[in-house]
Amino acid sequence: MxxxxxxxxxxxxxxxxxxxxxxxxxxxxxxxxxxxxxxxxxxxxxxxxxxxxxxxxxxxxxxxxxxxxxxxxxxxxxxxxxxxxxxxxxxxxxxxxxxxxxxxxxxxxxxxxxxxxxxxxxxxxxxxxxxxxxxxxxxxxxxxxxxxxxxxxxxxxxxxxxxxxxxxxxxxxxxxxxxxxxxxxxxxxxxxxxxxxxxxxxxxxxxxxxxxxxxxxGTMGKILPCMYVLGKETHVGQCYEGVNAVNLASRIVQAIDLNADLCDAYDGELALPPVALKLRDLKPWYNVQTAREAFAYFSYMIEDGETADILHRLRDLSQHILDDMIACQQEQLQTYSQAAGIPYKPPAFEGKVYLFEELMALAAERELVHIEQNLAELAVRGRENHDDARDIALAAVQELCRQLQLSGPAVVLFIAPPYLPHNTxxxxxxxxxxxxxxxxxxxxxxxxxxxxxxxxxxFFPSLSDSSYLKIDDSPASVAALTHNFPVHEQLFPLPMDMIRQLSIxxxxxxxxxxxxxxxxxxxxxxxxxxxxxxxxxxxxxxxxx
The missing domain is CATH 3.40.630.10 (Zn peptidases)
Structure with missing residues (x-):
């Protein structure tokens, strides 16, 4: 043969x-x-x-x-x-x-x-x-x-x-x-x-x-954690008065990409670390304004970890990076002020990292009753236009932030397609x-x-169709996933009950x-x-x- x-x-x-x-x-x-x-x-x-x-x-x-x-x-x-x-x-x-x-x-x-x-x-x-x-x-x-x-x-x-x-x-x-x-x-x-x-x-x-x-x-699972980075724009002539979303996003990527401390593990086997797959600012054209928005996402391999634990760990790390960047920027402003012979007056920046589910809860508190329908309709239009699924999820997060009037500096952590369950x-x-x-x-x-x-x-160390034959993710882990996965029913509907019933x-x-x-x-x-x-x-x- x-x-x-x-x-x-x-x-x-x-x-x-x-x-x-x-x-x-x-x-x-x-x-x-x-x-x-x-x-x-x-x-x-x-x-x-x-x-x-x-x-x-x-x-x-x-x-x-x-x-x-x-x-x-x-x-x-x-x-x-x-x-x-x-x-x-x-x-x-x-x-x-x-x-x-x-x-x-x-x-x-x-x-x-x-x-x-x-x-x-x-x-x-x-x-x-x-x-x-x-x-x-x-x-x-x-x-x-x-x-x-x-x-x-x-x-x-x-x-x-x-x-x-x-x-x-x-x-x-x-x-x-x-x-x-x-x-x-x-x-x-x-x-x-x-x-x-x-x-x-x-x-x-x-x-x-x-x-x-x-x-x-069995095979590795995977989620795609995404970061919508919202800075505070300013003119390059007043560069210390803003927070550059590109700078913040790049620091977050540097902290997460290939970070072996973030590897998941099970029964003596170690998953590969998260890998950055995308980093870009969202300016549609050139000007001398610093970037207000940036976008990054990562491939995150899972063997046994809970989605909520992974997201909280990424949020805490990103919050540390955000706080550290603001402190470093103020140190640079102080150095510049001394060299230029001008008074040192640091801007009062306070930044926060949110999970998507936290913003949805905030929308409910503010009685934005149509927000879920609005985001779903946005996703349907994006699918009809054959937009990339990651960009549709991002657009949903941007619209949510717009309706909440969220200002930077801030980071929104959410999940986008594809999602692969882990099993063994x-x-x-x-x-x-x-x-x-x-x-x-x-x-x-x-x-x-x-x-x-x-x-x-x-675990097969790469991604595989076998992920969809059996699911070992706990119900709590799946719930954390869906709560932080914008418009997932429109972007990546999965027959979870069928997978659990088949369990092959x-x-x-x-x-x-x-x-x-x-x-x-x-x-x-x-x-x-x-x-x-x-x-x-x-x-x-x-x-x-």
Whole structure:
């Protein structure tokens, strides 16, 4: 199957399914055609189908294929899923025209200076280069080829395998979220009993020199904390009379970005620190007035933390930064006044950091009875205009501040899309502990069989569609999230009850690669097309034989 998986990966890479492009629909059509052509699905056409994403202008869709085992009457079902989209290709620079041609890209990369490691991998012949080769079209290819071979012998399976291929994973995860309805329908109408799901998203070294192959029993959660920074504008000729929102926002970003003290943790595993993804002022044009407003947001990975605790910690840190900036500015004014020989008269600035829910409570106290409706209507208009979801949430916060007549200096801390629940297997829950032991046994057997070193960990370290199969966030944590998430019903509605009802453990195996989302993205083929398929088959026959 090695060559078959390799060639199919190349064909999938050749379809430029960049997130937010029509290529996402094109690759879904290709996969649907590939599965539909299998003899099994020629005989069972009702079991391969697509599901359109609602109101999607690009025509994106999920692809489902249900392989029904005939060895017995078991309703036990495994889910195999993967995403079909990729990030863009701007990072490849002059090589971006070759991004979707694995062989040509490798040849062109050989002509350019590379690090010693990349050069070695290029010349080894064991790596496949290309956008999506690692993340994660190779994983889809492995599933598809296995489906082809498994569907030739359904009599070997006592149970079912549901294959699901989703678009829109690289930002809002709309494919998986939409697909939950199909999972629920199969469960209710056909009695499918989901044992667990396996995602084939890429795995990679966790540190320099790491050669382990990881199996993850869950996935990180994520929130997107946002800071609306409201300064006090002034002319540059009276610069000490104001508070520059850009200065304040940049100080907050510096304090939070990559701050290891803010890392969440669970059972000996440490999440990565928050990462700044956006920082900009909100001046629409040039003038000599200091910035009154600025905007920043962060990716914040969660393993077990409570949303309220995280928000309060960020608020306290931001309040410290705000107070410190005002004090530093007054010190600078004193230094300037002494040097200029003028009286020192510091402005009386007092700043405060608010949570969004605190401002909504203040609006209720002031009887702004239509505020929620006004913000919802604002969000609907923003969606109709195809505005960025983060900007719509920001606009809602700005409108709330306007109606409250909030003056700076101030910071409003709120949450914007996307939100990803965290989940994993817990040893104090009998069913989950039993599955954990089963996976550890499979990993041990594979280590003995192949000589590879496998390790089972709790959390897939990147973001994953698996977040929406099971939710470990507490009700209190979800409540804190929604209370601080402006217009969340319009921007990012989640079927929370359905996720809790399904509660499908989300495992990640994954092809092995390096440098996903980088110009040197590449897939290690000996493991991905040789050992990984055996790992998946061993899992299938352990639970469905």
């Amino acid at each position: 090695f060559e078959e998986m390799k060639e199919l990966t190349k064909k999938l890479v050749a379809i430029p399914s960049i997130n937010g492009s029509s290529g996402e629909a094109a690759i879904a059509d290709f996969i649907y055609g590939y599965v539909s052509g299998m003899p099994y699905f020629q005989r069972h056409r009702q079991d391969v189908f697509t599901q359109a994403l609602p109101k999607d202008q690009l025509g994106r869709k999920n692809v489902f294929a249900l392989l029904r085992g005939t060895k017995g009457n078991s309703k036990n079902t495994l889910i195999f899923h993967g995403h079909m989209d990729t990030v863009g290709v701007e990072d490849l620079g002059t090589l971006k025209e070759f991004a979707f041609d694995c062989d040509r890209l490798a040849e062109e990369m050989k002509k350019l200076p590379q690090t010693e490691e990349v050069r070695r991998d290029l010349e080894s012949g064991e790596y496949l280069f290309g956008r999506g080769a690692s993340d994660m079209k190779s994983g889809d290819a492995v599933f598809l080829v296995l489906l082809k071979h498994l569907s030739a012998h359904p009599e070997e399976l006592d149970g079912n395998i549901l294959f699901m291929f989703n678009p829109v994973e690289e930002n809002h995860h709309t494919g998986m979220i939409t697909g939950l309805e199909i999972l629920k329908q199969f469960q209710e109408k056909e009695g499918l009993q989901y044992l667990f799901a396996v995602n084939n998203d890429y795995i990679c070294p966790l540190y320099a020199g790491d050669s382990k192959r990881y199996i993850y029993t 297997l817990h040893r104090d829950k009998p069913d989950e502990a039993l599955l954990m032991k089963g996976l550890e046994r499979i990993a041990g057997d594979m280590s003995a069989q192949t000589g590879e070193t496998f390790e089972v960990l709790h 453990p989300g495992i990640n195996y994954g092809c092995y690669g390096k440098d996903a989302h980088k110009r040197t993205e590449r897939l290690y083929m000996p493991y991905s097309f040789g050992i990984l398929p055996e790992l998946i088959l061993k899992t299938i026959y352990t639970y469905l034989a």
